[in-house]
Amino acid sequence: MNDRLGDDPELDEEARAPGARTIRDVARLAGVSIGTASKALNANGRLSAKTRAKVLKVAEELDYRPNNLAQSLHRARSMTVGILSNDNYGRFTFPIVAALERRLFDSGIAVFMCNATDDPARERRHIDQLLRKRVDGLIVTARRADRREPIEPAARGLPVVYVFARVDNPDALCLLPDDEGGARLAVEHLARLGRKRIAHITGPEHFEAVRLREKGFRAALASAGLAAPPGACRSGRWSEEWGREAVRDLFARPAAAPDALFCGNDQIARGALDALNEIGLSVPGDVAVVGFDNWEVMTSGARPPLTSVDMNLDALGTAAGDALLQMMAGSKLCGVSRLPCSLVVRASCGAIL
Structure with missing residues (x-):
């Protein structure tokens, strides 16, 4: 999985907010790739229920707040x-x-x-x-x-x-x-x-x-x-x-x-x-x-x-x-x-x- 900034609008935006919890933090603590974390948080892609639940639990513990604007870009507009x-x-x-x-x-x-x-x-x-x-x-x-x-x-x-x-x-x-x-x-x-x-x-x-x-x-x-x-x-x-x-x-x-x-x-x-x-x-x-x-x-x-x-x-x-x-x-x-x-x-x- 390529984790470079610019490959995912959500990553690109979140990197601009110093100190904020990012999807990188969620992925690291959940022990998954950034792409897997993104799929779990956005409720898309093929993931096991166990993996999805683990990512969501870590996100909740970190008080991670997804970038709604970036998510809307994923969806369409x-x-x-x-x-x-x-x-x-x-x-x-x-x-x-x-x-x-x-x-x-x-x-x-x-x-x-x-x-x-x-x-x-x-x-x-x-x-x-x-x-x-x-x-x-x-x-x-x-x-x-x-x-x-x-x-x-x-x-x-x-x-x-x-x-x-x-x-x-x-x-x-x-x-x-x-x-x-x-x-x-x-x-x-x-x-x-x-x-x-x-x-x-x-x-x-x-x-x-x-x-x-x-x-x-x-x-x-x-x-x-x-x-x-x-x-x-x-x-x-x-x-x-x-x-x-x-x-x-x-x-x-x-x-x-x-x-x-x-x-x-x-x-x-x-x-x-x-x-x-x-x-x-x-x-x-x-x-x-x-x-x-x-x-x-x-x-x-x-x-x-x-x-x-x-x-x-x-x-x-x-x-x-x-x-x-x-x-x-x-x-x-x-x-x-x-x-x-x-x-x-x-x-x-x-x-x-």
Whole structure:
């Protein structure tokens, strides 16, 4: 019998607990091999009743407590998964995790959540800790659906799902909102309402979501037979301040001013609403406004209430849970899947559905 560490998960784990009674102690005092002791303690394998009873008696005398986590690994799973995030604010992660946890709870699986805060060393430590807990899979999420380094080298052989996060690995599974499709929904809606001069105020260009939303903006204009005038797309910060600044610039020449604004997020849209009010323009009478994210604290508090694109983060979380369960069952899932967004219509666009 080979007694090296690493041949048995229970041995590997117990060796990490100095002073604790281990299966080695049980085997030595019972006069059997470690493999025989393991079979007796786990009630499996072919052993005589006498040998099994002797091992159990020694274990009781030593007050030996088996590693339940390792035993669950012998049986199949630990029934836990790890969630790794870098979203300090939770704006996007919390709805995803809440839906994910509900889905996994239905299958009897608990979650460990870790926040890496954009610190590679901290992330590496969290991954190591989760792997030591023998999690059955990992979910990786972020505060922005942009590219990141994959973690497969650290978690080789373990199912990993990236949700609201993206890696350049054809073997990875990435679940993302359809930013381009969401932008098309917003602009097509404005065009159907008769708006002809639609401008786009958005965030930093280095974000993939920004580029995709601009692509959807331009595609929807073209589909409606509308032109995007020069300077109609303004890229800046994810902030209300930038929304105010962009509006003051766009409306500096009233003759060429837009009659609708599609904003890259709800914070920008709130700033735009404030600035339009300051320069004496009514919303939606003079200018219709649509945001992106459907962040309730922003949309319901706006005056008028803000129409916005909802990324359906609950659906993303549920889909991530479904995908992880399939992968844990042996399915091979990979590629980039973009889930549809929806438009939540409120007063700021001039139509209530």
